Amino acid sequence: MAFGVSRHSVAGMIGTLAFFGAWEALSRSGFVNNVMLPAPSTIVQSAWELILTGELPRHLGASLVRAAIGFLGGSALGVILGVAMARLPLLHGTINPLVQMFRAVPSLAFVPLAIFWFGIGEMSKIVLIAWGVFFPVWVNTYIGVRDVSPLLGRAAASLGARGWRNFAYVVIPGALPFIIAGLRVSLSVALVVLVAAELAGAAFGVGYLIQMSQQVFRVDQMFVGLIALGAMGFAADLLFEHAVRRLLPWYGAEQAGQKGP
Amino acid sequence: MNARVEIASPIAVGEPLITCIELGHVYDFGRGRTAALGSISLTIDRGEFVCVLGPSGCGKTTLLNILAGFVVPAHGDVRVGGHAVDGPSSERGVVFQDYSLFPWLTAQANVEFGLRMAGRAARERATIAHDLLGLVGLPDEGAKYPFELSGGMKQRIAIARALATRPSLLLMDEPFAALDAMTRSSLQAKLVEIHRQERPTILFVTHNITEALVLASRLIVMAPNPGRIVEDIRIDLPRPRRRTAPRFNEIYEHVARAIGLETAE
Numbered sequence A: 001m002a003f004g005v006s007r008h009s010v011a012g013m014i015g016t017l018a019f020f021g022a023w024e025a026l027s028r029s030g031f032v033n034n035v036m037l038p039a040p041s042t043i044v045q046s047a048w049e050l051i052l053t054g055e056l057p058r059h060l061g062a063s064l065v066r067a068a069i070g071f072l073g074g075s076a077l078g079v080i081l082g083v084a085m086a087r088l089p090l091l092h093g094t095i096n097p098l099v100q101m102f103r104a105v106p107s108l109a110f111v112p113l114a115i116f117w118f119g120i121g122e123m124s125k126i127v128l129i130a131w132g133v134f135f136p137v138w139v140n141t142y143i144g145v146r147d148v149s150p151l152l153g154r155a156a157a158s159l160g161a162r163g164w165r166n167f168a169y170v171v172i173p174g175a176l177p178f179i180i181a182g183l184r185v186s187l188s189v190a191l192v193v194l195v196a197a198e199l200a201g202a203a204f205g206v207g208y209l210i211q212m213s214q215q216v217f218r219v220d221q222m223f224v225g226l227i228a229l230g231a232m233g234f235a236a237d238l239l240f241e242h243a244v245r246r247l248l249p250w251y252g253a254e255q256a257g258q259k260g261p
Numbered sequence B: 001m002n003a004r005v006e007i008a009s010p011i012a013v014g015e016p017l018i019t020c021i022e023l024g025h026v027y028d029f030g031r032g033r034t035a036a037l038g039s040i041s042l043t044i045d046r047g048e049f050v051c052v053l054g055p056s057g058c059g060k061t062t063l064l065n066i067l068a069g070f071v072v073p074a075h076g077d078v079r080v081g082g083h084a085v086d087g088p089s090s091e092r093g094v095v096f097q098d099y100s101l102f103p104w105l106t107a108q109a110n111v112e113f114g115l116r117m118a119g120r121a122a123r124e125r126a127t128i129a130h131d132l133l134g135l136v137g138l139p140d141e142g143a144k145y146p147f148e149l150s151g152g153m154k155q156r157i158a159i160a161r162a163l164a165t166r167p168s169l170l171l172m173d174e175p176f177a178a179l180d181a182m183t184r185s186s187l188q189a190k191l192v193e194i195h196r197q198e199r200p201t202i203l204f205v206t207h208n209i210t211e212a213l214v215l216a217s218r219l220i221v222m223a224p225n226p227g228r229i230v231e232d233i234r235i236d237l238p239r240p241r242r243r244t245a246p247r248f249n250e251i252y253e254h255v256a257r258a259i260g261l262e263t264a265e
């Protein structure tokens, strides 16, 4: 029903406008300290200034590069080890207890240790993000490869795909929905770990911007940082979804899910 | 060189395509042993259309899986086309009950899969796939993914896929069981037509006596515990077969008795 949809979107618009209008009014009313709660218009203005000075792009760029390298590194390792452990029972038996042990520890708990070991430079952040990203990708890849339909494997074998070709043409595509589910979870994990690592000590980055702004009582700039992070997460998810839909048109129809390990 | 050796083809004319000698299989897993197949000896000639009938659990799927190379028999000897069966091969096409199409490939790419594995050129693959899609009555559905196809369409794609590499043997395990009566009878007609044109040897497992009598040139009836052959009948009904023909009903009654069905009075 087109009418219902448009009515909903109008309602959503009114709700959003009312929220920001009330916020604006509250900040200007004098009932609350407008340093503690800056008006949306003030925040937009500071954002614009931060963009013009090049400060925001610099922080955002630094955060993006870290997140991207950490995400790529962690997910590559997760996929490789997930595939290897699903295919090589001996390897699985050897290192599964270790991986499970480390997986049980929340990755944010490693932030202080990583900074102690790798300093507050790029290394500690990338390692932490890769660490956090690794586990969901690993779990999903492992399950996806392990549970690939043996019937499809048989079908392929009876069509001449045995050995490594069975692996390349059936096992990997068959596991792809799970791998993608793991990657999607990891996208938000990467963002969380990124911010935690930057808050704990950095010379650049959106997390650092928020931290610094707090110390100089620039709540407006803290909000700018929050918005930048939200935009980053939103854009990453959108981009990911778009890429999946373009590259794997069959994916949406497959009911891929996450199962417990 | 001896001239006689030179003219001898690997499979001599008249030699059966399939030879099973005292084939037996036992599923053995911790809690118990199931004698899925007792001791089956069987030969099937090239071009035969064999239907295998029998009650649930009599070893039909086991027999088919052994012939396909998916299951290694506990004892006995299987030869297909003069070679001992050693794992699956594109010489033996399989059509599964649940279609088992690759969901990540389009219908056409599914049909081309075996050709791709055989290293055939893209152009040639496309031509063959196009012909086969036409043969199974889906000339315009090649670009669709399996999730966009109905059950009957998927089954036709699965048949086209199995035919693409021109296997000498087609193994089909209750391929039409999940389909509605209309789709089923149209696919039966298609399969009979394919068999008439291409002359593959077909081993077709079914629960349905009527289906078997419509399709088969030979009918094998099995019984369980242990799985064994109890009847082996040549079906010489003229084609196209009419289900109302008296001879059809005669054979139907006979087979129904053989598998222990109480026939309707």
Ligand SMILES: Nc1ncnc2c1ncn2[C@@H]1O[C@H](COP(=O)(O)OP(=O)(O)OP(=O)(O)O)[C@@H](O)[C@H]1O
Residues within 6 Å of the ligand: B027, B028, B029, B034, B035, B036, B054, B055, B056, B057, B058, B059, B060, B061, B062, B063, B227
């Ligand atoms: N993988 C397996 N592990 C253990 N037992 C099995 C296995 N597959 C089949 N069996 C047993 O072997 C016997 C024959 O099974 P099979 O699947 O060959 O029968 P079927 O004739 O195909 O039956 P249906 O008509 O129900 O498909 C049955 O008793 C079954 O329980």
Ligand SMILES: [Mg+2]
Residues within 6 Å of the ligand: B060, B061, B062
């Ligand atoms: Mg069966």
